[in-house]
Amino acid sequence: MTAIDAPVTGAVMSDVTRLLRRKRMIALGVPAALLVYFTYIFFSFDIPGLTQRLRLDNAAILVSDFVSHKTHVTRDNRSGDVSIAIEGETKGTYPDGMTPDWVTITGEVTEVTLPDGHSVTFTGKDQVSYVHPGYGVIDMALVGGRVQMALPDGPVPEWINASGTRVTISTEAGRMSMTRARTEVFHYSFGWELFLFTLDSPFYGKSFGELAGLAMSGDRVDPERSNFAHMVSDFWTNTMWRHGDVFWAIFETILMAFLGTMTAALVALPLAFLAAANFSPLMLVRQVTRRLFDFVRGVDGLIWTIILSRAFGPGPLTGALAIAITDAGSFGKMFSEALENVDDKQIEGVASTGAKPLQRYRFGVIPQVMPVLLSQVLYYLESNTRSATVIGAITGGGIGLLLTQAIQTQKDWEEVAYYIVLVVLMVIMMDWFSGWLRGRLIGRTERRH
Amino acid sequence: MSDATLNSTSDLQRSQDSYMDLVRRKRMYSGIIVVVFVALMVSGFNLADARSAGGFWDGIGNIFQFPGEVVREAGQKIQNLPGLMLGAVPSLIETLNIALAATLIGALTGGVFALLSTRGLARWPRLIGLFRRMMDVLRAFPEIVIALVLIFVMGGGPVPAMIAIALHTTGALGKLFSEVAENADSKPIEGLQSVGASWIQRMVFGVMPQVAPNWSSYALLRFEINIRASAILGFVGEGGIGQDLRLAMQWGQGRYDEVVAIFIVLFLTIVVVDQTSSHFRDRLVKGR
Structure with a gap:
């Protein structure tokens, strides 16, 4: 018995061992290959050098700008004029006679109250004193065009940076700098300032309760229009945040995605029939259409965008056409694959009633492939909303343009945060919307059968 | 018996009516969807055209200009x-x-x-x-x-x-x-x-x-x-x-x-x- 079985068992055994050895090779080989590749990437991307290039100060600016805003209180040291401006911008400048509650101006003396008991007092044209609760009073004055400083006894703390022409004090409560030309205090506060209304609006600084009350009440702030319309218009034309422009930018982005996806689908559907083996008997036609799809997809959205932006200029049209061309290739490929999988029985049934070719397609083929096509189109609609953001950044249109502009100026990070939030909400909304629509449309076609 | 025949014809009539009704309604819905879709596409393209720097009809003529220039030089x-x-x-x-x-x-x-x-x-x-x-x-x-x-x-x-x-x-x-x-x-x-x-x-x-x-x-x-x-x-x-x-x-x-x-x-x-x-x-x- 053993004599007969031995060679068979031996063959099986060697098969099994070979298989197991191969499995073990893969099980060990894949992690090893990954390790080798990541080691290569580690050095090729110069990750050790990253620690030197890392700009933690930039990261700090970014994070603090995302959640807070700063207000500049500036005194011109020649004229003695004091101005208060949010983010130091003209459009955020407080009008004369209006101050935030942490600044008091009485004649020649301006008092700026900073958090944690810090405060700065401007006196006259050229005197400043900074009160630091843990350290003492720092007095500064301009003498003959140079900044002179009087400190409490002891060593100079490291948060004071002084040269003959410039003194900078940076504490966790705020920042102050004095040069020959001007004295400036930065006051940081939480939140996005002027988000709803700018300083010139009568609704600035009102709580939500007050705003709701005003919107309901009949006493008009401006006799020309109702309070509610006034509020909407002031919000819409907010010069600091430009809500109206931002809304249009978001709309343009969605428009690009919608027009691009739908055009692509409409162009690809008839072409897909030419590329499907069961509808297009001519080998040559099939090959040409398929290669056309491959070519269009291979050229890639980036290159189409560049070419089209030269012809159509910046704006949503370029984006829509670029998406349309790129996706026509992808849709053509997917649609023709779907068409190759249709059931012939249904078409024969329609044909047996004497239907002409176009009717056969309409009633025999389209109902079969529609669910697949629709779900792909809707999936692309969602992903194209994201692409449209990127394309907008390349050609100049939509929210992508606003976003890249705001990032490249490297100072309005609160606007960047605002746009990011809007983009993410937009994408999540489109995801939800296309999912909902898919459920409605495909659910219905399924019920139809 | 005759009663039943009568009933079944009217049943047939009724179900035929309701079927035709269903078909009509379905056609109407499809028609509405198509009309809305076409309207969206047309107005969308018009809007996109209006909000772009160069118009569509100006651009379509120039579409080969840049690629042509590039290819010629290359x-x-x-x-x-x-x-x-x-x-x-x-x-x-x-x-x-x-x-x-x-x-x-x-x-x-x-x-x-x-x-x-x-x-x-x-x-x-x-x-x-x-x-x-x-x-x-x-x-x-x-x-x-x-x-x-x-x-x-x-x-x-x-x-x-x-x-x-x-x-x-x-x-x-x-x-x-x-x-x-x-x-x-x-x-x-x-x-x-x-x-x-x-x-x-x-x-x-x-x-x-x-x-x-x-x-x-x-x-x-x-x-x-x-x-x-x-x-x-x-x-x-x-x-x-x-x-x-x-x-x-x-x-x-x-x-x-x-x-x-x-x-x-x-x-x-x-x-x-x-x-x-x-x-x-x-x-x-x-x-x-």
Whole structure:
């Protein structure tokens, strides 16, 4: 018995061992290959050098700008004029006679109250004193065009940076700098300032309760229009945040995605029939259409965008056409694959009633492939909303343009945060919307059968 | 009897009526949908046309002008092309490396996210919703946003692009992976559990062998997408062949031969990777 079985068992055994050895090779080989590749990437991307290039100060600016805003209180040291401006911008400048509650101006003396008991007092044209609760009073004055400083006894703390022409004090409560030309205090506060209304609006600084009350009440702030319309218009034309422009930018982005996806689908559907083996008997036609799809997809959205932006200029049209061309290739490929999988029985049934070719397609083929096509189109609609953001950044249109502009100026990070939030909400909304629509449309076609 | 015949004819009449009614209503709905769709498309294109710098009809005439200019100049300097194409290879490798590293990192983290958010497999079933929302948010961030912000913090180089693509890939692959894992057979997992295997062991030995082909197929598809994304990020931000392309384009006339060389290299790479990956995906999903 053993004599007969031995060679068979031996063959099986060697098969099994070979298989197991191969499995073990893969099980060990894949992690090893990954390790080798990541080691290569580690050095090729110069990750050790990253620690030197890392700009933690930039990261700090970014994070603090995302959640807070700063207000500049500036005194011109020649004229003695004091101005208060949010983010130091003209459009955020407080009008004369209006101050935030942490600044008091009485004649020649301006008092700026900073958090944690810090405060700065401007006196006259050229005197400043900074009160630091843990350290003492720092007095500064301009003498003959140079900044002179009087400190409490002891060593100079490291948060004071002084040269003959410039003194900078940076504490966790705020920042102050004095040069020959001007004295400036930065006051940081939480939140996005002027988000709803700018300083010139009568609704600035009102709580939500007050705003709701005003919107309901009949006493008009401006006799020309109702309070509610006034509020909407002031919000819409907010010069600091430009809500109206931002809304249009978001709309343009969605428009690009919608027009691009739908055009692509409409162009690809008839072409897909030419590329499907069961509808297009001519080998040559099939090959040409398929290669056309491959070519269009291979050229890639980036290159189409560049070419089209030269012809159509910046704006949503370029984006829509670029998406349309790129996706026509992808849709053509997917649609023709779907068409190759249709059931012939249904078409024969329609044909047996004497239907002409176009009717056969309409009633025999389209109902079969529609669910697949629709779900792909809707999936692309969602992903194209994201692409449209990127394309907008390349050609100049939509929210992508606003976003890249705001990032490249490297100072309005609160606007960047605002746009990011809007983009993410937009994408999540489109995801939800296309999912909902898919459920409605495909659910219905399924019920139809 | 006659009563019954009468009834059945009126029944037939009634059901025919209601059927015709249904057909009419369905046609009307389809008609309304088509009309609304056409109206949306037409008004959308008109609006897009109005909000663009150049109009559609002005632009369509010029569509071949720029490619023509570029190709003509490249044609005059055709002897430069092979050298320029060779010169583009190092930055092409950087673009490919960004895409590959990002795909691998994204696939690894996406796999973990997928297992943590699949019903029946999750380590902490109560946190499934949390992990799913996290993937939704990762997916929703366009890569360009993360890349540009990271360039500000990290000071350029390929790493910001890699991180940006990897984060997006994590969200995208996590969702697809989780759909695959949902269909995994629970018997091997239960068998492993019965012999006291830990969660990690159950996942590695029970789930991974089942999902590996489909997961690899999705990861390959993602790699194709990420090559394109990596080229675009280079164009808008920094690194790789996209950056070279932008620089050559900004130079304008005189360096169009370089533009063409980069176009060709990029096109060939995308086509080759697409074809290879679709070949392997076919093998993975349909089994050799």
